[in-house]
Amino acid sequence: MNILTKQVERNTIMFERLHHPRPQMARKHWRSLNGVWDFAFDDANLGIQNHNFLKPGFFDREIVVPYSYQTKNSRVHTLENHPIVWYRKTIAVSKKEGRRFLLHFDAVDYQADVWIDGNHVFTHQGGHVPFQIDITPYLQTEDVSIVVRAEDHNRCSQPIGKQSWKDANFLCWYTRTTGIWQQVWLEEVADTYIAEVRMTPDIDNATMEFDFFVAGSEIPARVEGDITYQGRPVTSFRVAVKNNRARIIADVSSEDANFRLHFWSCAEPNLYDVRFTLVSETGAIDEADSYFGMRDIRQEGHRVFLNNQEFVQRLVLDQGYFADGGLSATPEQLRDDLLKVREMGFNGTRKHQKVEDARYMYLCDVLGLVMWAEMPSFFEYSPAAVENFTRELPALIAKHYNHPSVIVYTLMNESWGVNEIYKHPAQQAFVNGAYWMTKALDPSRLVVGNDGWEQTTTDLLTVHDYNADPKTLKESYANMEQAVNGCPSRTSLRHTFAKGYAYAGQPFMISEFGGVAFDTGTYAGKESWGYGKRLEGQEAVLHKIRDLTRVVMELPGMCGYCYTQLTDVEQEVNGLLDHNHEHKFDPAMLREIFNGGSHTGFLFV
Known part of the structure; x- marks a missing residue:
């Protein structure tokens, strides 16, 4: 029995939530x-x-x-x-x-x-x-x-x-x-009900902070919570509602855990269950089931740490398109994609230019996949564009806030919409403002300001490099001191930082590379494309993917990578899966490539 099978079996009960449109705030009375x-x-x-x-x-x-x-x-x-x-x-x-x-x-x-x-x-x-x-x-x-x-x-x-x-x-x-x-659904709630809760873990103190927002008629009430782990009680709490808000910090440590907590990680995606009950003078009036993970993500120097342990990200770019459904998918389709992601050796996804269905994040939580959430781009800078972007950003953060799998917010991509950012003070200020607005709404996660090139304020230095020649790709980063402040990508030819900004020791990663085309005939259009020269045969494509990935993984000081991409998307045929989301290659061979054959940490056998 492999680790993926064990994870799925351990979280089988959680899969019952798969069809609820909001698995982290599940009430009994709702309908699609x-x-x-x-x-x-x-x-x-x-x-x-x-x-x-x-x-x-x-x-x-x-x-x-x-x-x-x-x-x-x-x-x-x-x-x-x-x-x-x-x-x-x-x-x-x-x-x-x-x-x-x-x-x-x-x-x-x-x-x-x-x-x-x-x-x-x-x-x-x-x-x-x-x-x-x-x-x-x-x-x-x-x-x-x-x-x-x-x-x-x-x-x-x-x-x-x-x-x-x-x-x-x-x-x-x-x-x-x-x-x-995306989903349309009707929910029945009490006249006074819990509208939202934000859960912030603190693994160093073994606590979870709950911040409740109550809506409806204003009456004297309190929120009660019962926290369990795999059916065993951990703790409970009650807190009074004041001005439609209730806040409390709960001790979730336990002697049942090996080290005080059941941590959430890619290897062990442990989840605590919690039931919230809103209680008035007449008794319980609202009830919702949720869950959380005890997880911490931070940067320190050139490294990223998950739960205070160095963490190397092995991501795949996921655009979330489906041949017959466009951007819309069934929960089973989302599940099957993410199971394939694990099967191919990745430990996370970069959700690209799409705010995904909440059940996607839920599945990442259950399966132990980290995720980057990304704001879709506009493409012409203007006051209207700034207003439209900032209108949606708080709701994007709210949607992802409670999911332990989400570790990074990406705000802009490849200077799209801020095309003149390299020298444009207003566009630089906009990206910086979006960065700090995100930190104000969620200081617990990492934020990438402008993924790919021409960064301003950012927690990670991320570079997109589609150089298809392993030899010259390696040469571009032979001198990392020059690369991080230069124009290392021979495909984009862009500066890593905008004018007036410089590398400040952030963790470095190649957040897009590869994109090797392999057309299996599932695209009905006339012209298809991928990055680099079109190769003949599956073996040649696998060899190219292997060589490029090996170079990227061996670059000094790397904190991870993101391979482009998970699936073919319309005219793009550079996916590891085809348009029908079926394997193009033997997943075991891909796992050997992307998992790198290297293992760190303790091994218990």
Whole structure:
């Protein structure tokens, strides 16, 4: 039985949460609203005029939510540009005394307007982060009509990530995503309920800090917590709610653990369960199940430490695209991808230009994979772009805050949207401001300001280097003192730091390399590409991947790497998996390459 099998068996019970849209705040009373909705295009923007969307015949087709209309799984499947789309679904909701109903949208690209029974109740701008609406005041009958209008012009001033802003795909930009593309669900809660909790571990003191935010009617209440590990009690607590907030630090040390704590790590992804109960003068009124991991991540000198032990990151770039689903995936697809990531020898992923489904982070927590979370890029610097970016950033951080697997936030990528950052003071200030804003919202994780090149303020020096020649790749970093303050990549030819900034001893890693193309015939388009010269045959490709990875792993002072990429994505055929997310190569051979055959730390046999 290998270590991966042991991990899956140890966390089998946790997999029962896989189908909950928010596994870290799971209540009993919820239901998915995914599935068939009424749908309409509105190119002339007539739906909102005179409430035309309420008139018979406006909705002239159906769509399968949460897939965007551009995908096959949506059952609409057209690549025509329709910037305004409408959705409608009627559901049965029985209004109850002392209960509220929260309507959740996990992502709608880009601006969403929501009507309940014909009443406009909410507007949200930002295509990547979740929002919720308390629809209780608008419930009149048991049959409730939900209507959503989504508008997305894919402007370069809005964070669009890997969506093409041109009429067709180009380079590494792909099919657009318009409208609803993540989970839609309804949750029943108490009139007063726990809206959010932020959990911050402190492994040095064996404590977990809980910070609760309570919403709804203001009544005298307290939060109680019961913490267990694999069903065995660890501790419990209670704390009064003051001004809709409750904070407490709980001692989670235990004699049951070998060294006071059951640490979360890639080798041992231990998770504590916790049940939160909101109690009023009349008794328990709200209850939610969650979990947490006791994990610490920090930098010190040239190294990164996980739980006070040096940690070498072996990451794979994951863009999260699926052949028939676009950016939308089932929990089983997410699970299968991450099991393959472990199988191929990686210990983490860099989620690239996408804010992923919460169940992805949950799976990383369970399987012991570290993760980099990344803000999708805009592509033209302007006051509007700054406003749009900073509007979504706090929600991105909130979505990832409680997941022990998440160790790094990446804010910008390859100077996209800040193309003049090398000499541009305003663009440099923007990236620095985003860095410090992230630290203000979450000081517990590492932050990369502008991944790839032209860094300003950053916790890691990360370089993208797609040099396909192992010999000259090695030569570029022979003198690390020159490389970290120079232009080491022979492909980008960019400076590691923007003008006025210099290397300050941060840990160094190659955060993108490889990208070796191997087309297995799963792409139906005319032209495909990868980095470097196209090689013939699987053996030649494996040999190239092996040689490049060996060079990167042997560079002096490296704290890790990230290989490009996990899967083929539309015109890009440089994945280790094909468009159907099936193996191109023997995973055992890849494991030997990426795991490096080197093991550190104690070995108990």
